[in-house]
Amino acid sequence: MVEVKVKQEWTKQPVSSYIFGNFIESGFGRQVNGMWSEMLYNRAFRDVPAYKAPTWEWLGLDEEHYNSEAPFWHSGYEENDWQLIGTPVKSYTCGTHTYKGTTSLLLENTDGRSCGLKQKGLHLEKEKVYQFRIFAGIRADLGEAGINGFGESIHGYKKENLIIRIGEQETCFSLTAVPRLYEWDFKAKETQIADIIITFDFSGTLILAFASLMPGDNLKGWRIDVVEKLKQVSPSIVRFPGGCFVSFFNWENSIGNRDRRESQPSFYWGGLEENDVGLDEFLSLSKLVGFTPQICFNMMTSEPFKARQLVEYLNSPENVGMGRLRMLNGVREPYGVKFFEMDNEPGRKWTACQYAQECVAFAREMRLADPSIELMMAAYSYEPELLPEMLDIAGKDIQYVIYREGNPEFVHNILRLIRDYNTKNNTCLKLVNTEWLSSCRSIEPYEDIEIPQDFRWNAEITNNYKDILSTYQIGWNYALNGAHRLLDYISYGGEFALANFNNMCNTWGQNIIESTKDSCYLSCMGIVFSMFAETFEPCYAAETNTEDDRIFALYVKTVSDKIQLYLINHSVNNLEVQLPEGSWYLKKGLKGTGRMEHETYDKSCVKILKSEPVNTLMTVPGLSFLCLVHAE
Numbered sequence: 001m002v003e004v005k006v007k008q009e010w011t012k013q014p015v016s017s018y019i020f021g022n023f024i025e026s027g028f029g030r031q032v033n034g035m036w037s038e039m040l041y042n043r044a045f046r047d048v049p050a051y052k053a054p055t056w057e058w059l060g061l062d063e064e065h066y067n068s069e070a071p072f073w074h075s076g077y078e079e080n081d082w083q084l085i086g087t088p089v090k091s092y093t094c095g096t097h098t099y100k101g102t103t104s105l106l107l108e109n110t111d112g113r114s115c116g117l118k119q120k121g122l123h124l125e126k127e128k129v130y131q132f133r134i135f136a137g138i139r140a141d142l143g144e145a146g147i148n149g150f151g152e153s154i155h156g157y158k159k160e161n162l163i164i165r166i167g168e169q170e171t172c173f174s175l176t177a178v179p180r181l182y183e184w185d186f187k188a189k190e191t192q193i194a195d196i197i198i199t200f201d202f203s204g205t206l207i208l209a210f211a212s213l214m215p216g217d218n219l220k221g222w223r224i225d226v227v228e229k230l231k232q233v234s235p236s237i238v239r240f241p242g243g244c245f246v247s248f249f250n251w252e253n254s255i256g257n258r259d260r261r262e263s264q265p266s267f268y269w270g271g272l273e274e275n276d277v278g279l280d281e282f283l284s285l286s287k288l289v290g291f292t293p294q295i296c297f298n299m300m301t302s303e304p305f306k307a308r309q310l311v312e313y314l315n316s317p318e319n320v321g322m323g324r325l326r327m328l329n330g331v332r333e334p335y336g337v338k339f340f341e342m343d344n345e346p347g348r349k350w351t352a353c354q355y356a357q358e359c360v361a362f363a364r365e366m367r368l369a370d371p372s373i374e375l376m377m378a379a380y381s382y383e384p385e386l387l388p389e390m391l392d393i394a395g396k397d398i399q400y401v402i403y404r405e406g407n408p409e410f411v412h413n414i415l416r417l418i419r420d421y422n423t424k425n426n427t428c429l430k431l432v433n434t435e436w437l438s439s440c441r442s443i444e445p446y447e448d449i450e451i452p453q454d455f456r457w458n459a460e461i462t463n464n465y466k467d468i469l470s471t472y473q474i475g476w477n478y479a480l481n482g483a484h485r486l487l488d489y490i491s492y493g494g495e496f497a498l499a500n501f502n503n504m505c506n507t508w509g510q511n512i513i514e515s516t517k518d519s520c521y522l523s524c525m526g527i528v529f530s531m532f533a534e535t536f537e538p539c540y541a542a543e544t545n546t547e548d549d550r551i552f553a554l555y556v557k558t559v560s561d562k563i564q565l566y567l568i569n570h571s572v573n574n575l576e577v578q579l580p581e582g583s584w585y586l587k588k589g590l591k592g593t594g595r596m597e598h599e600t601y602d603k604s605c606v607k608i609l610k611s612e613p614v615n616t617l618m619t620v621p622g623l624s625f626l627c628l629v630h631a632e
Contacts, residue, residue: 003546049265061463090106100210114199249298437510474509
């Protein structure tokens, strides 16, 4: 029997729901693309940069093994680029007639035979309406001034046909030498995985700036099923747009008309960021779902004045500075963004003191736009022994200190350092973790004994599906460890202010939702988050111990004076647990069917346990996560 022992000395400050935050990183892991309604890959017809070494190392796979055999795989990871039809000569041009960014694709038909482009893997649903758009034209008699900057623009009047076929549907656009937008709405006749085929048979050159295919029921560009699932998970605060991506991110390129934005290479990870989801789209999602936005901003390849302009764009009135630009982009009222994170992994560029000095320069400039913003300093890039020196430099200009370690011994040491600084300087800095992952450790062997009981990421490509991070992250054991870590965060009290789980969507199992091309469902971690969304209230925590690593417990008191007991059974076996005195009932419980079992669209590995009274001697099911409430 396992006894739950409680020392009823409560934390001094209640912990808030901000510990249930999340993270969306642009340009990485098919996150934004899985949530956004755009169905075409590479809709601006660019040459897509190859994935870089960090991506393959993170996966533990090479390109050959990144396929449907991988345990995390579903259609949301497909990247079906454009394929040439026939033998057109492909090139790119730049100039005023490109519209999306400064580059357009040119396809020259030299033999008068049908040619063009094709893309596979479009998931259509019967009777659903889709909106197709394409910005196109023909070169014809157009003078060189509009293309490469020389000569005079001479617009020809000749028209040529462009044929668009999507599944069983077909339409024809009559193009001229003045490129423009063409639109076509259609209703799918069948549920199918279709191809899009763009063809022309005239001799000459086709100009393609961009194309787009979106379901008509999207919510301001976001997939309706994604929004519904995110509401179920209910992330409290969400970090955007990076991660490593942010250190090359020019925020002003992510605003305004999406069809005019240049696609962006993902400089760190490789691949192409479509750039359809920028600041305004992210903040639109925050309103649709109901989370607080947290903006991680570029310091390493930017400057304080640009960060000040960012704050102006987000928070200033419509007649002040960049606030007017926001208004012209269609958003009159300020967003009122409160939380700003000061770049990502700054140790890649600066020493601890150099970074702290940069934080001061950026903070003071940004507060000229809005004195009320709260700033997070990324101390995790440096040894904890350097924190006091960093705080001596920047402590008066920030509100939060970031570390990415959630282990209780480490966290209590950092909290002590922050507490000492606060006492000496009359400040109230708090600790946050803006990018955390669960432990991959299992206290007992997995069902498949060839899978190691623990995993340490070493930036190695093994091509062994049983020994890569995603194998662990999709499983129920990983989610139980995630629930354990979230309870650790609760146990620290309000001195620990915020946490962002890494990540929101897809990302090879490391997520709260899985988004395929035709479905969206909660991951195992998503189910854990959804349970906390139903059971958690801001609360005080008491020191709780079981002296048995199979059972983890946390005793809390909510701000409304409810007593709750969270229990996790990490073992596959049912265990007898002696609860603290009093009458209890099960508010909600989750039980997994296996350590490495994971969610799919049509099959769940998690059983929801019924709410019922329980005795003080309780049989806790194996692989379960429970929330008990003390009955008054």
